[in-house]
Amino acid sequence: MEFYKPSTLQEALKLLNKYGENALVVNGGTDAVLDLTEGRVRPEAIVYIADLPELQSIGCEDRRVFLGGAVTYSRMEADPVLSGVRGLMECLRRLGSPTIRESGTAAGNIAKGATAADCSTMLTALRAEIVLAREGGQRRMALPDVFAGPFRTAIEPQELITRIEFPLPEENEGTGFVKYSRRRMQDIGKILVGARICVQGGVCTGGTVSLGAVNRTVVRSLDIEGRIAGKTLEEIREAVRAARPAEAVLRDSYFRHYKELAVSGAVCEALEAAWKDAVQKGAVQGKEAVL
Amino acid sequence: MSIVRFTLNGAPVSCEVPADALLVDTIRSAFGLTGTKKGCGTGDCGACTVLIDGVPVRSCIYLTCMADGRDVVTIEGLGGPGRLTAVQQAFMDAGAVQCGYCIPGMIMVATAFLNRNPHPTREQARESVSGNLCRCTGYQKIVDAVMLAAARLGEEGR
Incomplete structure (x- = not known):
């Protein structure tokens, strides 16, 4: 088992392309590391993406909110634009514990595909879409369509969630x-x-x-x-x-x-x-x- | 095996570990710092909390390799006999400690919390330790300790 910490998104996608199903993506690690320690996965490569510069942005453009794939829950909680999205704030406040929220990410929550996923539930109501990147291309997918079964998603092993987007709720x-x-x-x-x-x-x-x-x-x-x-x-x-x-x-x-x-x-x-x-x-x- | 270099309680360290080594095990075995406790091993109890770049992290669901290049602080890095931090002293004075197993995690979380939020309400203090389990004290005295530390730190700052 090898540990990789790619320094760019391209490098990360290259690793995922190479290892496919034998790669474990670790973002905040709150779920992925547990899968590893409990023996549910036995990857050849661990690809650690939490520091990738391309996945850190959070903001709003043309009334569309965007969250980078490595943005943690605690960064979301502290964001001034998101603070107006009450349902999302309530979801974050009830999610895990303050310490878990420092590491955990919305993208990781989606990629895990859990049945009782707090943030994925709220993001589905917000009509969120994810951007999935792979070497040489990307595609978009609406949220409930991503979920294929308990802990199963339509995300391919070569793909990485680079961005989550949803329309900022209007005044009414x-x-x-x-x-x-x-x-x-x-x-x-x-x-x-x-x-x-x-x-x-x-x-x-x-x-x-x-x-x-x-x-x-x-x-x-x-x-x-x-x-x-x-x-x-x-x-x-x-x-x-x-x-x-x-x-x-x-x-x-x-x-x-x-x-x-x-x-x-x-x-x-x-x-x-x-x-x-x-x-x-x-x-x-x-x-x-x-x- | 990977070589990992990071700062541990202010000193640069390195170690060679398998890719799936957990930080809690490395801290305890390779560096002999047994103040950090391994409770549940599933990221639920908070006993293994350390600070990484100032942020509380559960070291039982954190790979040692993830710490490469970062600043790791354990309970030993806060203060020892004769030079306790305000949070450590407050836990003693408030009687927040019984068996003590959860206390290193509690103190790490409370330290990070008070750094960011020096004037908390009691409710905020409760929430700050809500992810750390204690089976002895019923939490009231732990929350008392966080509030006591906040009050003392506030006086020092004045």
């Missing part, structure tokens, strides 16, 4: 995130919900809702999205509570019954948070504020 858009877990801090979510909705004239004109830990992968809930469009907050509450999201396909487990009972309530809470955010942002902008 609000975001929310809800995580149900046994401990408030440092725990795996039992139910995760991300929401991004547009509120205009007292009704929700549309939005994106994502679910984590209730299906084989992080998913988008087109069912819930369809139920909330054109509705007031009270109507949304009623529509969401009427039935479980169709995408909450729960496997048999100790938590199944609890999740079945709780998932609609979690969706409701996330939508309420997103609604409140949209209305508050609208009020700050001097627009109509209808609750």
